[in-house]
Amino acid sequence: MAKWGEGDPRWIVEQRADGTNVNNWHWTERDVSGWSSERLRQLLLGVRVEGPEGVCQLTDVSKLDGEASINNRKGKLIFFYEWQIRANWLGTSSGGVKYRGTVDVANLSDENDLDDLDISASLCKDQPNTPLLDLMRKKGVQEVRRVLGEYIRQVKSEFSQGMILPTATGPKPPQPQKPTHVQSSKAQISPAPKCSSSPAPCGTGVRISTCSFNLKETFQTSADELYRTFINQEFVQVFTRSAATVDGRRGGRFQLLGGNVSGEFTQLVPDLRIEMRWRFRTWPSEHYATIKLDLEDQGDETELTMECRGVPAGEEDSTREGWTRFYFQAIKQTFGY
Numbered sequence: 459m460a461k462w463g464e465g466d467p468r469w470i471v472e473q474r475a476d477g478t479n480v481n482n483w484h485w486t487e488r489d490v491s492g493w494s495s496e497r498l499r500q501l502l503l504g505v506r507v508e509g510p511e512g513v514c515q516l517t518d519v520s521k522l523d524g525e526a527s528i529n530n531r532k533g534k535l536i537f538f539y540e541w542q543i544r545a546n547w548l549g550t551s552s553g554g555v556k557y558r559g560t561v562d563v564a565n566l567s568d569e570n571d572l573d574d575l576d577i578s579a580s581l582c583k584d585q586p587n588t589p590l591l592d593l594m595r596k597k598g599v600q601e602v603r604r605v606l607g608e609y610i611r612q613v614k615s616e617f618s619q620g621m622i623l624p625t626a627t628g629p630k631p632p633q634p635q636k637p638t639h640v641q642s643s644k645a646q647i648s649p650a651p652k653c654s655s656s657p658a659p660c661g662t663g664v665r666i667s668t669c670s671f672n673l674k675e676t677f678q679t680s681a682d683e684l685y686r687t688f689i690n691q692e693f694v695q696v697f698t699r700s701a702a703t704v705d706g707r708r709g710g711r712f713q714l715l716g717g718n719v720s721g722e723f724t725q726l727v728p729d730l731r732i733e734m735r736w737r738f739r740t741w742p743s744e745h746y747a748t749i750k751l752d753l754e755d756q757g758d759e760t761e762l763t764m765e766c767r768g769v770p771a772g773e774e775d776s777t778r779e780g781w782t783r784f785y786f787q788a789i790k791q792t793f794g795y
Contacts, residue, residue: 543561
């Protein structure tokens with residue numbers, strides 16, 4: 459047996475002040491379970507399919523059990539991942555009737571090929587039969603398979619960076635391309651709204667120059683359904699196509715669009731009015747605008763009147779455009795209102 463310090467030099471790491479895995483000889487492991495869980499949710503919540511039958515969208519991931527890791531042994535990367543997934547979907551028929559169902563993935567694993575994944579779509583037990591189920595079983599399952607393949611690709615590209623280190627005598631291994639991050643931006647429009655820019659207090663007593671504006675929009679749906687669309691987490695996730703947290707009660711907080719928008723419901727009058735403290739992430743710290751949405755049921759349609767007060771000066775155009783695009787237009791396009 460070799461004496462201490464006289465063993466195979468490939469095991470000697472004390473020559474490096476940081477104890478780095480010299481020549482990639484040691485077994486190293488990186489746990490990517492947390493990243494995988496978040497990335498899988500993001501990819502799955504972007505699944506949306508449509509056809510003559512209507513539109514179906516994954517609304518939330520109710521089950522995500524498993525783990526993932528990357529291992530390096532002698533310069534060879536070994537990828538391990540194993541997940542069991544259940545996601546809920548909401549379908550809207552061409553006639554406007556809504557149906558709910560689930561999608562199950564039983565064996566997302568490094569041991570199975572992507573084409574061999576067992577992905578099934580079904581309706582919830584209390585739901586009547588609908589052609590939307592066929593839409594999910596054909597196009598929906600295909601789209602879920604595609605995004606799961608994108609997850610696997612990203613695990614093997616983005617998280618392999620730094621796992622194989624340069625050797626003492628060999629060339630540096632090729633570095634994977636840096637991931638492209640899509641940053642949310644606030645759209646700008648040219649028309650300038652009428653507003654006042656006198657100082658006004660914000661939620662914490664800080665005074666900044668603010669302005670106000672009003673919007674009016676008509677939706678082809680009932681007031682009660684439109685009301686639920688704004689305060690129900692599942693519906694919000696559908697029309698924003700992203701994960702969201704929405705506590706639909708007075709004093710309940712919300713966060714959506716990747717954390718760019720957050721706030722609190724200050725008054726809720728079912729089917730009639732929604733009031734909230736609302737802010738965009740780039741606004742001055744702790745500053746909130748006051749949003750009031752009044753709903754007027756007009757039979758087969760609902761007129762929504764929005765009053766927005768306390769928007770930081772210079773942010774009125776982007777705030778107006780953001781509400782028009784990411785709330786009103788998104789709701790109409792998603793639910794057919």
